[in-house]
Amino acid sequence: MGSGNNDERGFFGEQPLRALEKGRSDSKPHYLGHRERLRERFSTAGHLALADYELLELLLFRLIPRSDTKPVAKALLERFGSLAQVLGAPEALLQEVKGVGPAVALDLKIVAAAAQRMLRSELKGRETLASWTQVLDYCRAAMAFEEREQFRILFLDKKNALIADEVQQTGTVDHTPVYPREVVKRALELSATAIVLVHNHPSGDPTPSRADIEMTKEIVETGKRLGIAVHDHLIIGKKGYASMKGLLLI
Structure with missing residues (x-):
């Protein structure tokens, strides 16, 4: 009986992986090319060449690696109004936006804290x-x-x-x-x-x-x-x- 349960869990547990591998062999997700183009624009032209939602997308690439982050970035800006307000929003409110879970909300707050620390370090001793x-x-x-x-x-x-x-x-x-x-x-x-x-x-x-x-x-x-x-x-x-x-x- 124990052996049968293990076999059943192994069989069903492998299905998503097989489907994912099949999808990878057939075609790449549409957002991968977009990510590369956005990274290239940032690398060659700097952040001023990007809209706020695009800069937020670049950040979300790292936080949400296997999904299209453009809708999430636009939803965050629509909800809070600006990039500064997104980073300044409380974790609980960030998580009310579709696609933003506890881990992403926490990472956004870490980025905000790093930005504040950078600004403060520029003032220290000046x-x-x-x-x-x-x-x-x-x-x-x-x-x-x-x-x-x-x-x-x-x-x-x-x-x-x-x-x-x-x-x-x-x-x-x-x-x-x-x-x-x-x-x-x-x-x-x-x-x-x-x-x-x-x-x-x-x-x-x-x-x-x-x-x-x-x-x-x-x-x-x-x-x-x-x-x-x-x-x-x-x-x-x-x-x-x-x-x-x-x-x-x-």
């Missing part, structure tokens, strides 16, 4: 105020598409070079508790002489609230007494940002 575009790019990549508010601090030395970048608090969809004394205390622990405050608005609208303004002014006053300057407070939204210094609020 004069932050002279690299303001890179600061904004990094903050948007790290925070714009988070579903909950995060309060982040960039700690700077006397030359305004980045010492550390830390998320101090994570809150709800519309509120993050911030304690000005803890902000300044951490700056002193890191021997920072200046800080840039950053938080996101999951609603997408970066307009500072009255609470944002009052909290910022309290941190400015607390820091001033201990020699810690607040260069700016950036509020990051999905489609833009607000600078409290630029708005003359600090």
